[in-house]
């Protein structure tokens with residue numbers, strides 16, 4: 001496994017592989033490090049679709065708002081590298097902020113429209129602009145054939161698909177299933193912020209999504225709103241702060257009676273940790 005900190009070194013390595021093999025398939029797994037089994041599942045998927053797997057590790061400052069956890073976001077490079085070596089990644093790209101953004105703040109922005117303003121975008125209004133910018137840069141730097149993103153960040157995945165389509169990157173975007181702990185909690189780097197007592201109640205998030213799914217599957221469309229309100233109240237009554245608990249169709253639009261593919265999405269504060277989860281529902 002080779003590790004590069006500069007764009008020039010990374011591209012020189014990728015070019016030499018491309019010179020050696022016609023139609024070389026490059027897979028990209030963008031991460032912010034602090035890797036867990038969810039990230040490793042993305043690497044495993046990338047290996048099935050590509051000859052060379054590039055994993056980027058970059059805590060991207062443009063996707064953190066003022067007062068968010070950019071400075072304290074866990075940086076665990078040595079452990080990440082050990083996991084990636086075991087997982088069979090070929091190349092790790094771990095640039096500095098200056099390498100990615102020689103001009104800071106950058107002049108160019110990537111705005112993602114309405115899809116970036118709902119759900120997480122309501123409380124993190126600039127977050128997806130930063131995600132779109134850094135993912136667009138990584139796409140241009142690596143020029144992958146395939147890129148893998150986790151479905152835990154369902155809204156992010158939808159926004160990246162839109163970026164790929166509207167800016168004509170032509171990359172195959174694969175959404176990977178959520179990896180969960182045995183008790184159902186979706187794996188996330190931010191689970192590390194949970195104290196033991198908060199970790200004990202966090203599985204209620206997934207349990208709630210499962211109950212909503214069961215109810216929606218047997219309900220009429222007119223009752224969806226009541227179901228969502230009931231479970232919102234249940235989470236609040238447990239002392240949790242619900243940022244959102246919403247039902248959308250799989251294009252992240254308000255569902256209509258004709259929609260068959262739905263998704264229930266939530267962000268819940270459990271202590272200091274803001275945890276995301278979602279569950280797809282096929283009617």
Ligand code: PAF
Pocket residue numbers: 030031032058060063131134135153156
């Ligand atoms: O999902 C993440 O870890 C980040 O948002 C991403 C896609 C690596 C962009 O910084």
